[in-house]
Amino acid sequence: MIAAPLRPAAATPDFTARTTDALADAWLKTAIDRTTGTARAKRAAIVGQWPDFAVARERGKAIKDHVVAHLGHYLAEFERNAAASGSVVHYAATADEACRIVVEICRSAGAREVTRSKSMLGEEIGLPHALEEAGIGRTETDLAEHIVQLAGERPSHIIWPAMHKTREQISVLFKAHHTAPHEEETPEAMAASARRHLRRRFLEADVGISGANFLVADTGSVCTVTNEGNAEMTTTPPRVHIVTAGIEKLVPSMGHAAMMLRLLVRSATGAALTQYTTFHTGPKRAGDRDGPDAFHIVLVDNGRTEMLAGEEMRAMLRCIRCGACMNHCPVFNHIGGHAYGGTYPGPMGAVLTPVFDGLTMQTRDLAHACTLNGRCREVCPVDIPLPTLIKGWRTRSWREGLEPRSMRSGLGVWRFLALHPALFRWTLGIGARALRLLGRGRGRIHALPALGAGWTRYRDMPEPPPGPTFLQAEAARRRAAAR
Structure with missing residues (x-):
């Protein structure tokens, strides 16, 4: 695919400069208001139709806490059942190790082109960069991720990665990169242009790479949730399917997965169910008409066991990546996702970015940008105490002497x-x-x-x-x- 190279995070300006640019961008504020405003309204409506939502929320929290407390047991059970279905399970302690495993699998398969379904874990570990450096062509198949890839940008939201783009900007990108671009300036025509472009990529890919919304321990299955069907086209036609997933994605059984899906979808998109909820269990079997010949699952740690070992951050391992916290965050709704500078924006980014990148003079700003209004915790489907976790980073920043002299002097006067x-x-x-x-x-x-x-x-x-x-x-x- 011909596209602008993805800009590495290190090349971005500091938080103050990013927020200054974002606040001066009138269109960005309009785009954010439209997208998150709709998300908030739809979530409120669907949750209002679920009388037992509070009970389900507590149940979801209990499921995730149970899995985290017995993570070793469920990892072993998942690996055993996945292997029994023909899957190959790999463990990666770091982001670099995870990328190396994926690249080696692609090379072993002789892959020149891969398709990738939207995966925040892939963004977290820098998989797009790793594939590019290995000389392996990559096509992002989620429509919004496709737009972001053509623009050479990073996702600005974990559910709506291209929420910062206007229809006019997308039209210019498609006309520049699609072989049979749209002629009418309508969303339907532009979507059809993307469909024509991606269809060939789906059929030509040697390897399909996906993430996982949930990993089911008692069956060894991988669950993906999309609204476009791109995950199914990424995981089914290629000879090899690679799943990259954080170790915290585990749930004990299909019943638990169903419970978590109800919470995830309502919180993420305000719907009762997504268009496509698929469970993948191993490679193609004898008699199957389609499916991959090889199925690899790369389970990634990348700081998660450190979060597990420390009481302060353990609750963050409950996160099911629904995006509700950022949709309801007044700071995110003013500056958007790119201003946060990391893979994860909003309140979850303020907590997770220092975990993955370390607490530095740059990442400390994220915690201090928070107003601590508490809306993120109110809407979190698994009751993560995000304001408390953010305050924890503030405390640590003070303790480690990362606060600027002006702040220390001001607090001294106070x-x-x-x-x-x-x-x-x-x-x-x-x-x-x-x-x-x-x-x-x-x-x-x-x-x-x-x-x-x-x-x-x-x-x-x-x-x-x-x-x-x-x-x-x-x-x-x-x-x-x-x-």
Whole structure:
């Protein structure tokens, strides 16, 4: 496939520069509002039709916690049953090892071209780069991933990877790269153009690579969930099917998988069921009309056992990658996914990026961008305490001395004022009067001087209401109550 090379994460500017660019992009905000607004409305409607959603949520949480607590047992059971069905199971401790295994399988199969169904685990381990460096042609088959690949960009959302693209931009990409591009500027015509282009790739691919939404321990099956059918076209026609999956994707049985699917789909797309929910169990058998001759499953650790060993991050292993947390996150809804700079954006990215990339001066910014409003936990289908995990990274960042001097100095001033209540109240009163002068009775302050300029660059500051401050009003209330 002829496409622009994927830009590596290291080449991107720092978080402040990325967010500045995102906030200045008026179309991006419109695109995010349309996509996530629709997702929120559809999720609210479908959850509202499920009276026992809260019970199911607790059950889903319990299933994932049980698997994580007995991960070794279920890994062994899954490997045993997968092998019995003819699958070959590989273990990879790191992202590099996982990529090396996949590339070696492709080379052993003599593969020159591979198709890939959407997989965030593949993005996480850098599989697109590894295939490119090995000289193996790669075609992304999910429509949005196809768009992102043509643009040489990274996904901006784990469910809607191309949510940042306009129809006009997609039209230009398709006309530049498709051999039989669309003539009418309609979504239907553009989708048909992609279908014509991808159909040949599906049939010519030597290897198909997919992710896994769930791994079923008692059958050794791999479950994929899509709305386009591209996963089935990726996993069925090629001679070899390779699955890359995180070790936390396990569930004990088909019954548990069905339970988790109900939570996943409702939280991800606001539907009762996706168009295609497929269970793959080994390669083609005697008498089967289609399917791969070889079936490989690469189980990837990449920091997950470290998360398991530490109590702070263990709850994150419940994550089923539904994207609900970012759809409801006010920060994500202002800056989009690319501003986060990692594979996973939004609240989940603020937690996971420091796990995969280490806590550095760059990744620490993600935790500090969070408002800690708690909406992400409210909508999480497995009740991950995301605000608590994010606060944990803030604490560690402070402990390791990664906070800039300005923040440490500012908190030092705050601490001094907090320890001197009279001075704190006086300063608060002066600040409220200054803000009222800047607001001039308009209700909003459009520009603040000095350190406050960063706040009002892209938003207004509410003007303090007339009358006493909260502390003054509370003091007056207590005096009146004491009389």
